[in-house]
Amino acid sequence: MRIAVARETHPGETRVAATPETVAGLVRLGHEVAVQPGAGHGALIDDDRYADAGALLLEEPFDGAELVLGVQPLDDAGRSRLRPGTATLSFLPATLMLADLVARRDAGLTSFAMDYVPRISRAQPMDALSSQSLVAGYRAAVVAAGRLREFFGLSMTAAGTIKPAQVLVLGAGVAGLQAIATVKRLGAVVRGYDVRAAAAEEIASMGAVPVDLGLDTLEGAGGYAREMTAERAALQRERLAPYVAAADALITTAAVPGRRAPVLVHRAMVEAMRPGSVVVDLAADSGGNVEGVEPGRVVMIGGAAVWGGSNVPAQMPAPASRLYAANVLAVVTLLTREGDFAPDFDDEIVAGMCLTHQGRVRNAMLAELLGSE
Amino acid sequence: MRIAVARETHPGETRVAATPETVAGLVRLGHEVAVQPGAGHGALIDDDRYADAGALLLEEPFDGAELVLGVQPLDDAGRSRLRPGTATLSFLPATLMLADLVARRDAGLTSFAMDYVPRISRAQPMDALSSQSLVAGYRAAVVAAGRLREFFGLSMTAAGTIKPAQVLVLGAGVAGLQAIATVKRLGAVVRGYDVRAAAAEEIASMGAVPVDLGLDTLEGAGGYAREMTAERAALQRERLAPYVAAADALITTAAVPGRRAPVLVHRAMVEAMRPGSVVVDLAADSGGNVEGVEPGRVVMIGGAAVWGGSNVPAQMPAPASRLYAANVLAVVTLLTREGDFAPDFDDEIVAGMCLTHQGRVRNAMLAELLGSE
Numbered sequence: 001m002r003i004a005v006a007r008e009t010h011p012g013e014t015r016v017a018a019t020p021e022t023v024a025g026l027v028r029l030g031h032e033v034a035v036q037p038g039a040g041h042g043a044l045i046d047d048d049r050y051a052d053a054g055a056l057l058l059e060e061p062f063d064g065a066e067l068v069l070g071v072q073p074l075d076d077a078g079r080s081r082l083r084p085g086t087a088t089l090s091f092l093p094a095t096l097m098l099a100d101l102v103a104r105r106d107a108g109l110t111s112f113a114m115d116y117v118p119r120i121s122r123a124q125p126m127d128a129l130s131s132q133s134l135v136a137g138y139r140a141a142v143v144a145a146g147r148l149r150e151f152f153g154l155s156m157t158a159a160g161t162i163k164p165a166q167v168l169v170l171g172a173g174v175a176g177l178q179a180i181a182t183v184k185r186l187g188a189v190v191r192g193y194d195v196r197a198a199a200a201e202e203i204a205s206m207g208a209v210p211v212d213l214g215l216d217t218l219e220g221a222g223g224y225a226r227e228m229t230a231e232r233a234a235l236q237r238e239r240l241a242p243y244v245a246a247a248d249a250l251i252t253t254a255a256v257p258g259r260r261a262p263v264l265v266h267r268a269m270v271e272a273m274r275p276g277s278v279v280v281d282l283a284a285d286s287g288g289n290v291e292g293v294e295p296g297r298v299v300m301i302g303g304a305a306v307w308g309g310s311n312v313p314a315q316m317p318a319p320a321s322r323l324y325a326a327n328v329l330a331v332v333t334l335l336t337r338e339g340d341f342a343p344d345f346d347d348e349i350v351a352g353m354c355l356t357h358q359g360r361v362r363n364a365m366l367a368e369l370l371g372s373e
Numbered sequence: 374m375r376i377a378v379a380r381e382t383h384p385g386e387t388r389v390a391a392t393p394e395t396v397a398g399l400v401r402l403g404h405e406v407a408v409q410p411g412a413g414h415g416a417l418i419d420d421d422r423y424a425d426a427g428a429l430l431l432e433e434p435f436d437g438a439e440l441v442l443g444v445q446p447l448d449d450a451g452r453s454r455l456r457p458g459t460a461t462l463s464f465l466p467a468t469l470m471l472a473d474l475v476a477r478r479d480a481g482l483t484s485f486a487m488d489y490v491p492r493i494s495r496a497q498p499m500d501a502l503s504s505q506s507l508v509a510g511y512r513a514a515v516v517a518a519g520r521l522r523e524f525f526g527l528s529m530t531a532a533g534t535i536k537p538a539q540v541l542v543l544g545a546g547v548a549g550l551q552a553i554a555t556v557k558r559l560g561a562v563v564r565g566y567d568v569r570a571a572a573a574e575e576i577a578s579m580g581a582v583p584v585d586l587g588l589d590t591l592e593g594a595g596g597y598a599r600e601m602t603a604e605r606a607a608l609q610r611e612r613l614a615p616y617v618a619a620a621d622a623l624i625t626t627a628a629v630p631g632r633r634a635p636v637l638v639h640r641a642m643v644e645a646m647r648p649g650s651v652v653v654d655l656a657a658d659s660g661g662n663v664e665g666v667e668p669g670r671v672v673m674i675g676g677a678a679v680w681g682g683s684n685v686p687a688q689m690p691a692p693a694s695r696l697y698a699a700n701v702l703a704v705v706t707l708l709t710r711e712g713d714f715a716p717d718f719d720d721e722i723v724a725g726m727c728l729t730h731q732g733r734v735r736n737a738m739l740a741e742l743l744g745s746e
Contacts, residue, residue, distance in 0.1 A: 044648045044676075128532075131530060131532045134530060142518045143519065145515045146516065146519040149690060149692075150689065151511055151689075153555075158497035158498045158500060158503070158504070159498055159504045159697075159703075185526070185560065186558055186559065275417045276417045316524075318649060319522075322533070323532040323535070326533045330532075
């Protein structure tokens with residue numbers, strides 16, 4: 001079948017859903033791959049390299065395509081160009097774009113969402129939330145190192161000892177653990193906190209000191225944290241405050257896909273940090289872990305510079321695209337057989353990722369959300 | 374005696390020549406320290422902290438001062454406010470500012486230059502060129518990590534392996550070795566080159582691979598490299614070219630105080646780097662190791678972003694000031710006895726640092742330069 005890869009139209013999106021390596025993989029699976037010229041420019045991939053890998057370069061790649069690959073969901077114009085029955089595979093944060101979901105249903109599109117890959121072992125090679133979080137976590141650490149105008153590591157010099165920086169990382173999912181590993185490599189003294197007690201061991205394994213606030217654990221489904229009560233959240237902030245005040249750099253990474261991020265740090269807590277301190281909030285796009293953060297901007301709160309991440313994986317387009325495209329190739333391998341589109345809806349991964357198909361919303365939770373509107 | 378610390382007036386200078394810690398040290402030596410309000414603002418040091426350390430906060434700190442401390446040389450206005458016989462201690466790159474040297478001589482000032490501390494063991498605690506190079510080398514590595522939109526280190530992920538970045542560091546003095554150590558910490562594959570063969574061992578000790586171009590060594594005085602012939606420079610560039618082309622990030626640190634930096638990398642060599650590559654040139658202020666670099670700017674050469682460092686230590690004002698102020702305290706300790714100014718001109722360090730005294734230029738090389746004008 002023909003698989004299409006178009007230029008991303010979302011502002012600031014630099015990634016691409018297929019690389020020359022994954023195009024070669026798709027061709028080996030028996031598919032024809034149509035790539036729109038320029039699709040890889042943001043990720044520094046020339047059209048020639050796609051052609052060398054076996055892609056057709058087509059200005060209208062959707063024509064005749066059965067499956068459309070993307071990073072961001074198609075915009076209205078892109079979606080309206082697809083025939084009923086066409087399948088799409090991209091991020092699709094459906095709870096935040098229910099109108100889009102309805103339009104997809106009504107247009108008879110089959111929608112596979114990378115954000116809905118179940119968090120099971122077999123699906124790990126398809127887990128784009130994790131792969132992109134890895135990129136974001138690394139970037140958060142590098143941004144913090146660049147913005148904090150102090151050494152991260154200890155140095156013994158003839159002119160005296162340079163003390164290591166104190167870094168606090170909140171949220172110990174993939175992004176948080178990668179941030180911890182990276183700042184630790186640079187020699188900082190790192191503390192980590194997560195509402196899930198089980199995370200303490202992972203935090204320690206990365207070389208950071210797990211912070212114990214003496215609160216109940218909040219393990220939830222799929223390895224994510226459960227939502228907490230307002231009382232618990234307030235107590236947590238109160239007990240986190242001295243750790244925030246002691247940090248030279250604070251990196252926050254607590255996000256739950258499709259929901260507003262929890263506010264872990266109030267403005268007054270940032271104001272208690274030393275002048276010259278740095279805050280990097282990876283959750284800024286979904287409301288922020290830090291009160292007052294703005295995505296894509298640096299705002300001063302007290303003497304601290306607060307960096308709000310905006311589509312942070314897209315800030316490292318080449319590696320983020322390589323990982324995302326590999327995730328996508330693994331999903332396409334699952335969805336097709338001998339070059340034909342053949343999704344097995346009895347498969348837990350296929351069923352979990354498919355949000356619309358044959359004129360209906362397949363995901364029970366989303367169907368319920370729509371019904372209740 | 375009274376020691377003065379004024380606000381730096383040089384554009385972009387954020388450092389300060391004394392910190393609260395070194396003010397306390399100067400007071401313990403029996404001195405009175407006059408600090409101009411705001412002198413520490415660039416380095417995030419409040420006036421109150423100076424006062425707590427025992428400083429007088431005076432808007433006219435030069436009045437009655439026998440010794441004036443600074444980072445940059447005083448400008449004309451500052452210099453003209455000093456009585457004959459007053460001593461100054463600051464960086465003073467005299468070969469680049471001979472007119473200033475003559476004005477100092479004619480004004481009867483005693484000028485001690487931090488750039489002229491001899492490179493002997495006993496002087497290491499006073500070696501500000503080294504301490505500031507340490508800061509610059511760290512900053513170069515962090516800037517390169519932030520600008521290269523690839524991972525520095527290897528990662529094994531469910532979506533495939535991320536290859537480590539290739540970093541080439543030219544010049545293995547204090548700055549180059551610190552840059553090597555820092556990028557190595559982040560997991561990059563690092564190569565290092567220096568014209569001094571003895572540097573290979575130091576490069577290797579930091580975890581980098583020393584590049585051997587099969588050329589003669591150029592050991593010079595004071596641990597610095599000798600100047601090379603045009604033929605040797607051309608051959609060196611020719612043999613370096615493939616290493617530059619293979620690097621994701623190039624960091625250049627070859628500088629000799631008071632002279633134009635050697636051009637190690639021609640424009641065509643940068644143009645051969647991959648798109649998205651990064652160049653960080655720490656020598657941009659003294660002409661640059663990379664042809665086409667501009668201090669304080671990022672210019673694109675081919676597909677590479679070339680970052681020209683401008684007063685790089687001042688980009689980390691707090692640690693740079695702490696180290697510089699410690700160097701200055703060590704020099705003041707050498708220059709004074711029981712609270713009085715008592716330089717021993719028979720001391721190799723004192724003699725080496727003193728450029729003007731009692732109406733004459735003391736440094737033989739500088740006196741010759743002036744005589745030959």
